[in-house]
Amino acid sequence: MPDKSNQPRLEQLGAYPFERLKDLFDGHTPNPELPHIDAGAGEPRLPLPGFVADTLNKNLGGFSKYPSTIGGIELRSAIAAWLKRRYNLAEVDPVTQVLSANGTRESLFAIAHALVNPDTQNGERPYVLMPNPMYQIYLGAAITAGAQPWFLPCTQASGFAPDLASVPEHVWANTALIYVCSPSNPTGWIADEAYYRELLELADRHDFSIVSDDCYSEIFWQKKPAGLLEVAEKLGRTDFSRCLVMNSLSKRSALPGMRSGLIAGDAELIKRFTKLRSYTGPATPLPLQHVAAAAWSDEVHVAQHLDVYRQSLKAFFGVYGGDIPAGSFFVWLPVADDEAFALAAYEQQAVTILPGTYLGAEDSNGINPGAGFIRAALVDGPDAAKELARRLKAVRI
Numbered sequence: 292m293p294d295k296s297n298q299p300r301l302e303q304l305g306a307y308p309f310e311r312l313k314d315l316f317d318g319h320t321p322n323p324e325l326p327h328i329d330a331g332a333g334e335p336r337l338p339l340p341g342f343v344a345d346t347l348n349k350n351l352g353g354f355s356k357y358p359s360t361i362g363g364i365e366l367r368s369a370i371a372a373w374l375k376r377r378y379n380l381a382e383v384d385p386v387t388q389v390l391s392a393n394g395t396r397e398s399l400f401a402i403a404h405a406l407v408n409p410d411t412q413n414g415e416r417p418y419v420l421m422p423n424p425m426y427q428i429y430l431g432a433a434i435t436a437g438a439q440p441w442f443l444p445c446t447q448a449s450g451f452a453p454d455l456a457s458v459p460e461h462v463w464a465n466t467a468l469i470y471v472c473s474p475s476n477p478t479g480w481i482a483d484e485a486y487y488r489e490l491l492e493l494a495d496r497h498d499f500s501i502v503s504d505d506c507y508s509e510i511f512w513q514k515k516p517a518g519l520l521e522v523a524e525k526l527g528r529t530d531f532s533r534c535l536v537m538n539s540l541s542k543r544s545a546l547p548g549m550r551s552g553l554i555a556g557d558a559e560l561i562k563r564f565t566k567l568r569s570y571t572g573p574a575t576p577l578p579l580q581h582v583a584a585a586a587w588s589d590e591v592h593v594a595q596h597l598d599v600y601r602q603s604l605k606a607f608f609g610v611y612g613g614d615i616p617a618g619s620f621f622v623w624l625p626v627a628d629d630e631a632f633a634l635a636a637y638e639q640q641a642v643t644i645l646p647g648t649y650l651g652a653e654d655s656n657g658i659n660p661g662a663g664f665i666r667a668a669l670v671d672g673p674d675a676a677k678e679l680a681r682r683l684k685a686v687r688i
């Protein structure tokens with residue numbers, strides 16, 4: 292019988308990091324004498340911003356209507372206004388340059404399906420470039436869209452900047468898109484203006500699109516991260532050609548359960564993506580669109596959240612030692628053996644963290660730059676961060 296239902300691209304994907312973690316912990320128990328600390332997932336655990344319940348209540352009637360996939364003009368206008376304020380942009384057109392997203396996860400995945408031609412080009416399938424280690428959605432997106440993933444190593448030696456110089460000419464020539472993530476999950480690296488400028492030059496030279504995952508843009512230690520659209524505009528690219536940015540209310544507003552975010556940039560790319568999304572249909576319910584518009588229009592709650600993250604980072608590194616990352620609420624710590632360390636942290640200290648190996652991929656040299664690191668999320672406030680640091684320091688492998 293022919294194999295009609297097996298999807299070979301899906302088969303190429305490994306298990307998702309949290310599935311691998313479940314397997315690692317299978318048959319092991321956390322130290323019963325300590326309360327469990329879950330620093331595995333990047334899930335902000337802060338109180339709901341005050342406007343959420345009121346705005347939702349006022350707009351409950353919207354649940355009886357089908358929302359449009361692109362998002363209502365009120366929400367897209369609030370997003371455009373936020374982008375203009377945040378990045379000092381002269382103009383963002385809410386009609387042609389902005390879409391609503393159901394969180395960035397789905398849009399980061401789906402975009403590769405809109406922008407990659409899976410047919411062979413010049414004898415090989417196009418490449419999708421991504422940092423390594425990375426948010427694993429980029430990898431899943433590249434593979435299922437029929438592209439070849441190409442990994443940009445992010446190593447301690449280069450401050451965890453994804454290494455553009457390591458990309459061979461034949462890969463650039465066949466690149467369809469590149470994912471950037473700044474501030475980076477998991478390393479905390481932040482792209483500066485020069486990095487974006489270099490990317491834009493490369494994109495023009497080799498004809499590819501840039502997708503910038505900005506979902507930690509409001510979580511930084513000292514310097515507010517620059518943005519791709521801002522750099523594009525400074526270079527006179529007011530149409531944001533080749534650029535798409537994605538951002539989310541999950542981290543900025545601590546609303547991961549609301550599943551709301553934004554996509555913005557090049558109107559041509561937005562148009563292509565809109566076509567795909569008109570079939571996949573990830574529309575945000577209307578009452579949630581109202582909450583989202585309120586969240587993009589308020590910076591008070593964002594500043595309060597940032598204060599908590601900064602206190603948490605300070606508390607953690609005050610005990611653990613080492614340098615505070617430039618951005619995000621993750622700590623990325625070198626250890627001798629990341630899987631052994633994560634298992635020991637679970638058994639000895641009742642702490643859940645992720646081995647870096649699960650967030651990286653083996654590159655063409657057989658190297659996984661995530662190996663030898665663990666990732667912990669500081670999402671429960673400064674006291675919990677201090678306790679987490681004490682416990683991680685006490686782990687023995």
Ligand SMILES: Cc1ncc(COP(=O)(O)O)c(C=O)c1O
Nearest residue numbers: 333394395396426476506539541
């Ligand atoms: C780097 C990165 N991008 C995107 C996302 C997706 O977030 P959401 O779908 O909640 O917007 C996450 C979530 O953890 C992330 O870490």
